[in-house]
Amino acid sequence: MRSQTRFTIQYAHRFYKFKGEAQYLHGHTGILTIEVSDSVNPGVNMVFPCNEIKKTAWHVLQNFDHALILRQDDPLLPAILDVYGKQGIREGAPNNQMTGPAFKTDLATAYPDCRLVVTKESMTVEGMIKIVYDLLKDKLNIVKITFTSGDNTASECFEVSRSMERCPCCGIALGPDGVCPKCGCRKN
Ligand SMILES: [Zn+2]
Ligand SMILES: [Zn+2]
Secondary structure, eight states: OEEEEEEEEEEEEOOTTOSSGGGSOEEEEEEEEEEEEOOOBTTTTBSSOHHHHHHHHHHHHGGGTTEEEEETTOTHHHHHHHHHHHHTOTTOOTTOOOOOOOOBOSSEEEEGGGTEEEESSOOOHHHHHHHHHHHHTTTSOEEEEEEEETTEEEEEEOOOOOOOOBOTTTOSBOOTTSBOTTTOOBOO
């Protein structure tokens, strides 16, 4: 069966060298939907607890929330970093606490200290799906990702062949030792 979880992500970006309005810096509230698939875990009667999908994905995705997302060759990037540096917020600020772990993939690099994500390609709705799948494919059995931003929506489906070992008591993914990291139950 499938289970869907929704995330709201507020971000600013622009499409560098694009010949439309989107070449100017602007912001969106994006809606990301992640659909996972697996057997229904007997006893728990869920594919995967929704709050657990949220926790697993948001850990990484919060890097995009209230962030500026710029392409790596965008000249705004050094300009913004220069301003943040002069203002003393480039390496972090006391109230910048909703940060995920820094990450670097072939498609994007997150700098949580200054709420910046630098991407290889323009961060379109299609681009976001590629980045998110790449970040989460090993953590969740993702079969579909949909991203809506303004009037644009893109979605992509993915093949899943494996099944995740889940806790028989609370349903979250078991650790490599077969023990639940949350409640300590073992695989039966
Ligand atoms: Zn936009
Ligand atoms: Zn458990």
